[in-house]
Amino acid sequence: MPLKIYPPVMDIYELVGNTPLINLSDYLQNTRIQLFAKAEWFNPGGSIKDRPAREIILAAEKEGKLNHKKRILDATSGNMGIAYTLLGRARGYKVTLCLPENVSPERKRLLKIFGAEIILTDPLESIDGAIMLARRLYQSDPEKFFYADQYSNPANVLAHYKTTGPEIWEQTSGKITHFIAGLGTSGTLMGVGKFLKEKNPHIKLIGIQPDAPLHGIEGLKHMLSALRPSIYQEDFLDEIIYVSTEEAYHMVKRLLQEKSLFVGVSSGAALAGALKLAQTLSEGVIVTVFPDSGHKYLSEAFWED
Amino acid sequence: MAVIVRIPTPLLSLTGGQREVQAEGSTLMDLIEDLERRYPGMKERLCDEEGNLRRFVNFFVNDEDVRFLEGAKTSLKDGDVVSIVPAIAGGLNP
Ligand SMILES: Cc1ncc(COP(=O)(O)O)c(C=O)c1O
Numbered sequence: 001m002p003l004k005i006y007p008p009v010m011d012i013y014e015l016v017g018n019t020p021l022i023n024l025s026d027y028l029q030n031t032r033i034q035l036f037a038k039a040e041w042f043n044p045g046g047s048i049k050d051r052p053a054r055e056i057i058l059a060a061e062k063e064g065k066l067n068h069k070k071r072i073l074d075a076t077s078g079n080m081g082i083a084y085t086l087l088g089r090a091r092g093y094k095v096t097l098c099l100p101e102n103v104s105p106e107r108k109r110l111l112k113i114f115g116a117e118i119i120l121t122d123p124l125e126s127i128d129g130a131i132m133l134a135r136r137l138y139q140s141d142p143e144k145f146f147y148a149d150q151y152s153n154p155a156n157v158l159a160h161y162k163t164t165g166p167e168i169w170e171q172t173s174g175k176i177t178h179f180i181a182g183l184g185t186s187g188t189l190m191g192v193g194k195f196l197k198e199k200n201p202h203i204k205l206i207g208i209q210p211d212a213p214l215h216g217i218e219g220l221k222h223m224l225s226a227l228r229p230s231i232y233q234e235d236f237l238d239e240i241i242y243v244s245t246e247e248a249y250h251m252v253k254r255l256l257q258e259k260s261l262f263v264g265v266s267s268g269a270a271l272a273g274a275l276k277l278a279q280t281l282s283e284g285v286i287v288t289v290f291p292d293s294g295h296k297y298l299s300e301a302f303w304e305d
Numbered sequence: 306m307a308v309i310v311r312i313p314t315p316l317l318s319l320t321g322g323q324r325e326v327q328a329e330g331s332t333l334m335d336l337i338e339d340l341e342r343r344y345p346g347m348k349e350r351l352c353d354e355e356g357n358l359r360r361f362v363n364f365f366v367n368d369e370d371v372r373f374l375e376g377a378k379t380s381l382k383d384g385d386v387v388s389i390v391p392a393i394a395g396g397l398n399p
Binding site for chain 2: 226
């Protein structure tokens, strides 16, 4: 008897996307509102960033910007770097990453094991220092690098337009009324938002922002005080909801205690934001995303509080 | 007693863009109180409502994490360099 395996997965690129949608409606008192979160840690690299990394790599190959003489270069605080490194090496690419020195030891270790070259930048300058260095490196040797530039690359938005958006539409049978997500590069919100608004212009888009420039919500950017991603179009959003780091921590712990869901800090911020949004509605179907799991935050102190 | 304080990018708006400022205090908490007098709004960024150092802000005195010293009670002396480092994604762990 020949061995049959269903479905056969030929490479890691096929494992990206098609993540589960988790029903969290019982967090709401109002039974006319439903709340769902997309479990993005099911991606092979462990975060939502596999989606844009895949699209950025494939698009760059197609446009002739990436070939085996070049290294993939970008600034990242972790997840995108992990995604570039895993997906890149599957197609034979080497990766150089600029990251602020204060990214967690777990991330640096993962990146090293996966084979990335990492260049650390001044922790006082946060991700913006890493972005500036990546720009300088690229300018100093444009032949050596493909500068992926997730903050400006339209393929970042396109990934979510092509995958995350349609998945959410199908998983809710087109019933979604509100999409709310944290803003980092803003790729998730811009791409999913564009797809959903085309399907139904009444769907509302809500961005989540840290309530202060100095915050601990990894992955999110305080747009007012930081370098603005050029893919970010604020007027595309219907509303912005602010969340404190402490609120995010609190929700991370609730999800673990009440649902056995082990998520990262920006997922806690997503839930905190979604619950604030729900309080302003009388009915609706809210969808958010949980970008990654708790594994990369083990060294954080808040778990013990 | 003058201590040099290194300011992270997200707080530059409070110091008028200065990356290094001087302040005084015999402990880290005193220093934060003095920073608040010089640059109003600073304390709220660094401490929670109960006055504890925020979990996502790391303080280093001459490169030593105050968590391994005496936290907010860590004593300071003239010429010490205090760095305020955002702890996004954990600690400074080179
Ligand atoms: C953990 C985490 N949450 C949220 C985000 C934000 O997603 P986006 O860049 O699509 O806005 C990121 C992206 O870096 C992330 O790594």
